[in-house]
Amino acid sequence: MLLNGVRRAAIALSGSSGIAVGINGTEKEHTMVCSLRESVHLVSDPKNLDASVEEVFKLMLGVNCQRYTGPVESAEPESVTAVVGFGGLLSGACVFRSGASAAIRIATHMTGMEFTEVDDTVKDGIGEICNMLAGTWKSKVPNLAANCGLSIPAVISGRDYNMHVQAPEFKLHHTFKFDGASFEVTILCDGLQ
Amino acid sequence: MSEIRTLIVDDSSVMRKIVERSLRQAGLESLVVFEAGSGVEGLDLLKIQHVDLILSDINMPSMDGLEFLRQLRGQNLAPGVPVVMITTESSEEHVKQAIQSGAQGYIRKPFTVDQVRERVLPLLNAA
Numbered sequence: 001m002l003l004n005g006v007r008r009a010a011i012a013l014s015g016s017s018g019i020a021v022g023i024n025g026t027e028k029e030h031t032m033v034c035s036l037r038e039s040v041h042l043v044s045d046p047k048n049l050d051a052s053v054e055e056v057f058k059l060m061l062g063v064n065c066q067r068y069t070g071p072v073e074s075a076e077p078e079s080v081t082a083v084v085g086f087g088g089l090l091s092g093a094c095v096f097r098s099g100a101s102a103a104i105r106i107a108t109h110m111t112g113m114e115f116t117e118v119d120d121t122v123k124d125g126i127g128e129i130c131n132m133l134a135g136t137w138k139s140k141v142p143n144l145a146a147n148c149g150l151s152i153p154a155v156i157s158g159r160d161y162n163m164h165v166q167a168p169e170f171k172l173h174h175t176f177k178f179d180g181a182s183f184e185v186t187i188l189c190d191g192l193q
Numbered sequence: 194m195s196e197i198r199t200l201i202v203d204d205s206s207v208m209r210k211i212v213e214r215s216l217r218q219a220g221l222e223s224l225v226v227f228e229a230g231s232g233v234e235g236l237d238l239l240k241i242q243h244v245d246l247i248l249s250d251i252n253m254p255s256m257d258g259l260e261f262l263r264q265l266r267g268q269n270l271a272p273g274v275p276v277v278m279i280t281t282e283s284s285e286e287h288v289k290q291a292i293q294s295g296a297q298g299y300i301r302k303p304f305t306v307d308q309v310r311e312r313v314l315p316l317l318n319a320a
Contacts, residue, residue, distance in 0.1 A: 059303035060211070111210055125207040131252070132303050135281025139301075146284035152204070152254050 035143075036089045036192050042141045043090065043192065044170045052136040053176050053185055060132065061109035065178040072175055072182070076100055077159045080118055082130035085151035090144060091191040092168065094134035096126060098183035100157070105181050118157045127153030133185060166190075196223045197317065198242070202235040202249040202261060203279070208302075212248055212279060212309075219310035221317075232261030239270040246317060247271065251280035251287070259294050266295040275316035279304070 036043055050067045057065035076099030084094045098106070104115045107125035115122050131153045139145045165171075165188055172187040199216065201209045209228045216224055227242055229235035233256050235249065247265075251258035258278055265271060277298035278291045288299050298312045 056303045059305055107207070110207055112214075121207060124205050128205045128208050131281050135283065135302065139283045142284075146286050150252055150281060152252060 036141075036147070039141055039143055040192060043144060043189070044172065045140075046172055046174065048140040049137055049172050049174055049185060049187055052133055052140065053174070056129065056132045056136055057176075057178060060129070061106065061178075063109060063178045065176050068175045068177040068182060078118065078157065079103075079159075079161075080123065080126050080155065080157045081161075081163060082123075082126045082153050082155045084127075084130050084134040084153050086134065086138065086148050086189075087151070088148040089193045090138075090148045090189055092187065092189040094130060094137060095163070095186040095188065096130040096133060096183065097163075097186070098126070098181070102181035102183050103157075105179065106183075123155040123157060127155045130155075137187060196225055197221050197246055198225045198227070198244045199246045199248065200227045200229060200235060200238060200242075200244045202229045202232060202247070202253075202258065204230050204250065204253045206230070208250065208279075215304070215306050215309045216248075216313065218306045219313065221313075232256030232258065232264070235261055236264055236268070236270065239265065244271060244274060246313070247274055247276040248279055248313075249276060251278055251282055251291070259290060262291070262294040262296055275319075277313055277316065 042048070053067070054065055057063050078100040080098055080100060080103040082096040086092045086094070100118050103118055103122055103126050106129060107113070107115055107122040110125045111121065113121070131150065134150050138148050168188045168190045169192055170189050173184065175182055175184050201212050203209045203212065213224065213226050227238055227244065229238050231253055232249070249258040249261055258280065262276060265276070275297040276295060277300060278296045279300045279302060280287070281302045283301040291299055297316050300308055300312055
């Protein structure tokens with residue numbers, strides 16, 4: 001339900017920001033015939049996700065962050081999930097999920113402030129991280145950058161919740177670590193034009 | 194450099210702080226910052242405050258950054274004040290739209306302090 005809402009917002013944004021409507025008739029025509037089908041290998045390239053995460057964390061937090069492929073430790077009871085929807089030639093979502101302690105550590109790096117709990121500022125920071133991850137990831141593929149809009153981030157925090165997504169067209173799901181903290185980033189694509 | 198009165202428009206309070214910190218690190222130490230959480234708030238603030246520089250996000254609820262920019266120019270608020278868009282949207286189309294709407298600069302998030310310095314300081318020197 002949340003994901004559907006986020007995607008609808010992204011589709012609306014992609015329209016309002018002129019992604020499907022060019023400056024003049026020629027560009028409009030060009031936009032209408034544009035397709036990502038021939039770039040699907042680029043869109044689903046897992047290296048783009050890793051590079052995006054490393055770039056965002058290096059530039060915005062000043063930390064080195066790398067993909068982790070080992071066994072994932074048992075999850076903390078409280079977690080934070082941020083979702084940014086994609087709309088346009090690609091529909092889907094970028095999902096960030098971490099335990100509360102990693103979310104707090106990320107917000108501390110971003111703001112220089114100390115936090116003892118997942119408050120509104122921490123959630124705001126995690127939403128922005130997810131927004132930048134989504135934007136950086138889509139900028140790796142030229143057609144995607146120009147023809148795919150982003151929704152405003154939605155952030156959920158709490159205990160004992162699950163996110164369910166019906167079979168996507170493709171899914172990238174990677175775990176990353178920095179300073180001993182871990183988090184997951186998932187790219188879900190449920191439609192590619 | 195003398196006091197620079199700056200309006201930062203972003204729905205994220207964390208991003209507003211990061212932008213402010215980056216401006217200071219870029220050399221704008223004498224900064225007086227006004228914050229707005231939306232384009233509407235930004236327009237209201239400009240009716241009562243004079244600023245020297247405006248930085249605005251694009252993806253915002255209720256009124257996005259491009260609409261804020263159009264209304265800013267349409268209502269002739271802050272005439273001659275440079276506007277820099279700071280956003281995750283990085284395609285040529287988005288940059289073109291921002292410039293056509295009246296922006297003088299464009300910074301893609303995530304950004305470095307050097308990028309802020311290179312794209313903001315020349316606008317202040319030229320103003």
